[in-house]
Amino acid sequence: MKNFSLNLIIVAVLTVAAIVYILPTAFPGMWPYKKINLGLDLQGGMHLVLEVDTDKAVESTIERTAQEMRDLLKKEHIGGADIERIESIKISAKIKGDENVAKFDKLLDKEFPNLRLVSRVTDKDTVNIIADLPEKEAAHIKEMATQQGLETIRNRVDQFGVSEPDIRRQGEKRILIQLPGIKDTKRAKELIGKTARLEFKLLDEVNDVAAAEKGTVPPGSDLLYQVKEDSETQRITKTPYLVLKRALLTGEYLTDAKVEIDSQYNEPYVSISFDKKGARLFERVTEENVKKRLAIVLDNKIYSAPVIQEKIPGGQARITGSFTDAEARDLAIVLRAGALPAPVKILEERTVGPSLGSDSIRQGLLSMWVGGILVVVFMGVYYKISGVIADIALILNILLIASGMAAFQATLTLPGIAGIILTIGMAVDANVLIYERIREELRSGKRLMAAVMAGYDRAFITIIDSNLTTLMTGVILFVFGSGPIRGFAVTLCGGIIVSMYTALVVTKLIFGLLLNKTSLKSLRMLSIVKPDIAFDFVGKRKLAIGLSLVVIGISCSILVVRALQSPGKVFGVDFTGGSATTFSFERSASGVPVQVDALDAALQKAGVTRSVIQYQKELDSSVETSLQIKAGTELVNGQKPSDVIRTALQTTFPEAKFDVIQVDEVGSEIGSELKTSALWSMLLAMVGMIAYISWRFEFGFALGAIVALMHDVLVTIGLFTLFGNQISLPIVAALLTIVGYSVNDTIVVFDRIREDLKLDTQKTSFKDLCNLSINQTLSRTFLTSFTTLITVAVLLIFGGGAIFDFALALCIGIVVGTYSSVFIATPVVLLWYRHRKPDFSASGAQV
Known part of the structure; x- marks a missing residue:
């Protein structure tokens, strides 16, 4: 009774705390002032990974x-x-x-x-x-360069005016930047990536500039250019200058930089002020070099090279250069924030348009509500009062996950929403296991109280075994994944832990209250699977294995051929590297607004010589809904490929109204790392499962589970790509989820086989025992798959956009995983043991 009261108090406290932490997300400004942050895919913005040289x-x-x-x-x-x-x-x-x-x-x-x-x-x-x-x-200089780079970029972003930016260090020399809601992404990139090393250098007026342009640059000098763009004709002119390498003064002495307007030409310029030491140096430099030209150099580009007419005291100077107002403001910002201690290189760039972000929020929330309501209604109808108890636990489950994210100010992404929706489906699994056990105990003649207690006790080990394997997958995803995959892993792991607590503690607590405080004498439940079913699943194993081999052979052969012919149509830029720009467009009467050949010709003319052009449509759509163009990451005429592609399409085909909704740019280095981490994630997940299942059961069972997992992954990838979809990071997350889900399903069957082996007193053959166990767990297998499919199908129907492919992979994987736990895993175990039975009491396997 003491434990009962303590558990009741804990549940009440957790519920109140969850509501308190969720309120600031719905009503900003409320205590404790912590809320769930929205990811870039939910509100639009820019994601950058920089590497400091x-x-x-x-x-x-x-x-x-x-x-x-x-x-x-x-x-x-x-x-x-x-x-x-x-x-x-x-x-x-x-x-x-x-x-x-x-x-x-x-x-x-x-x-x-x-x-x-x-x-x-x-x-x-x-x-x-x-x-x-x-x-x-x-090593200390390198460490400080990264740290100073981080602080300098943070100062620039703060002055730029982005709300709630996320800027943090990643590894030894990388900086992760997320700028939610930003619209002018090109300007932001230039502001962040500019080294802003300001130098004052004398021109080399002795040697010949023309000779330097031909390659004969004299020692002690550099050939630099002044670049100007005519605002009317947009023509760019480059004027060469020879400057002495030695800088007479640098920007380290700056105290201020601000935009002012030239009263004569009505053009903006940047006024700079030096500290006392800088002012003395500037005065001395101008005094010693009267009638010489002093170049103002920023990041090896000359902005102006005026003649020094006289000594300039006071520590004031100006930088001119035919600026626009925005260019002048940005230059002042980078000069005030200080120079980066070393150049930075953009390794990864992802941009989501604000319109796509708002659609994602609406579709994601709609999916979550519809999926949750359908599962709640189904459980209430099927399990009656027991289903209502499960629904209460499910609502508490979602409350606790959301409050945990708010307490830690976690970022919610589209895959994160998918993780929550998947958790809704999988959370039901533990309740189904318990309720089916209670049903069996009631059929054996036990009273209600005894049947409920026995149901919880007998389902406990199965729930722990099945959920720990999925939790292991989630942890591996978090450790070795990146970006959206880690967001998915956080919600998945949190959901599993919370669902085990609500199923094993909260529902048991509610049952205890009902049985002790009311006159409840029986539990009514619907039944889809007859209790005496005896279908010969194992006997159909040859047919099932043959079918699987045919599906794997055909789909994977097509996948390999397509990958060899055009890797960019099979793999996303996450793995191939390069840029992928996605456009929305206005359809014409004949269908797509511009044919692929015309698009390719326009890109060739703009300088993008190698590209993969695809119109895309969703599975439930008969028409193309977006255009994706993949290219490399090499600059085209000094510009990013995505910028060149956007300009070429919008200027050449204005009637199509091409609008960028997403940009992904991944350098070859990052792409290679992502491929490696994805493979390691999959490998380590399987190794961990082999180790755990071998410990909990025997190696033969682990082998059966791994063969089933490999089957599920191959069939899912084969069928998924057969629809013309690409394998990307979110799809790897879906595959690892399928691995966890499939082994969850398989372990439930294995647990029942182990139990039946211990209870068998009639020396039943191992084949018949396996068949019996599959039939005994068939109701649970069907119900869990059905409820999980409900939520994922809702994702597929309402999710749209970025989450559609993710949901499609999950749908295929859940069906295939359910099939393999019945027709693949157990037959492999039978093949391993052949004509003998596993002896758990002698093997030392854990029970």
């Missing part, structure tokens, strides 16, 4: 050190010294004369104690010294 940070440090060394040698009047950077990360110093060598050694010990001497060679009166940074110091 930390090696460049080390090179820059070496270059600055070499310049400091030159300045100090000049200050200390140490002659006969030649300092230069070699092999990118080393400093070479050649010093002539014993006196100069002695002074240099003192200077090196005093001012540069962190440098490591690599070699010291004396040749007559000249000493050659090569120095570099120790590994520990270089």
